[in-house]
Amino acid sequence: MINGIQLKFTFSTLVADNLAAHQIGGYRTSFSSGNFCRRCHVSFDNHRLPSSVSTIQWRTALDHDRCLNQIQSDPLQRPVLGITGPSVLETLIGFHPTTALPADCMHDFFEGSCPHVIMLLLKEASAARLITYGKQLKLFSFFKNSLFYLQHEFKNASKILILVFLIAVIGHHQFSLNI
């Protein structure tokens, strides 16, 4: 009741990073073995296979409840298909671990795979002798510092500044290539 008006609401989704979502949903909190995904039945052994994307078996509420029953009848057998037990928020109306925990794109992309891919590429470039690791390290710290500087001092850095900054970066880069 707010100001005499009765509001009705229900919890539909809860966004969290992967570890927290798994804790809340009652899934296993290790991502390096077994069924590590809270949306599908992929297992760690075959998530590297090319067919694992096209033939994803999604988790459904029915399967989930069946697994929970199995855990209740035989608690020593858990985790069953990556489920360790009932969710903490099980009693909330409208909350079900299979549907209420969507992925968070900030943690999956910006904190997860984007830096991962960039590191892989930089290492490969370093192995292919396009750029040396020491220079790369220097360049990176230089970039990080200037990035920090740019973000905090000039929220919308003018074109000239960016230009000077890029010339500095590219010049440094060219220099490292010649050696």
Added chain:
Amino acid sequence: MNNDRVPGSAAQKLLFFRLFPIIFPDIIELLPSACVYLILREILQMVLSYPFRKSWIPHLHDLCNDLQQAMIAHFPSKITPKIHFITEYSKIIEDYGPCRRYWCMRYEGRHAYFKQVAIRSNNYKNVAQSLATRYQLKQCIISTKSKLYNSEQRVVGVKKLKEFQITDRAKDIFKGYFGLYYIENKIFECKLLWSNHVEYHQSCIYVVGLDEIDERPYFAQVIRIVHAQKGWLLLMDRLKTVSYSDLLCAWKIETNEDLFLIEPQQLKYYHKGLDIYHVNGFSYVSLISKLTDWVTNTSKD
């Protein structure tokens, strides 16, 4: 950099990811495994776009498949659960809608303030109370300034526009727009303008429209922000979108000295201010999300 980690906040990582091909153009050009980056970039462009089109979902699904295949081809030993989570995004968007509507970015941004206060206040007895008090005081300051609810225009760095600073073309446009007023009075300019919660910055690039057929964005650069008679006006330079560079993941632009004056209210908001990057003598504008129109969106789906 050490221990396979990129330091910095999420926004900094996103910026580094966006500028990666511009900083290292030769890595993208020479390395065969750079296609992993390009596929991931395309997925990210779709995932971050808001509004999102239903018709993109099959394409997104194919891209996710491609990413898995490319990772297997180039880095077979480096496939982690992170990559697996990415490959499910087509289904997630189909079920829950555009990802930007429920991401943790805003929560983490707000939470960062509390983390900083908790660390710096050296309080070991009642952290919750000091956090609550500090936050209440901060809220008081913000609401007395009432920046949040004030949709009026605010400006920074106002000064008189001197005669010699105006190019001939700009003069013609001013004369055409203001008429006699321009000859008799001085014109003021500013560096930064907030109008209806959108920030307009001098010399930044803004998206002013989309092509109806292929959704190619049209850009315009704010040359000056001027004030005469009624309100603040933007003097913009319409830029020509030449092509999209697949390797740099950026739009190549050219100026054709096509100046025009416009009220900020008449501009439709697509994206915040962008910067120009110069690579190999050409100018590029880099966008992280795919842009699409609301109106055509509803009519097509």
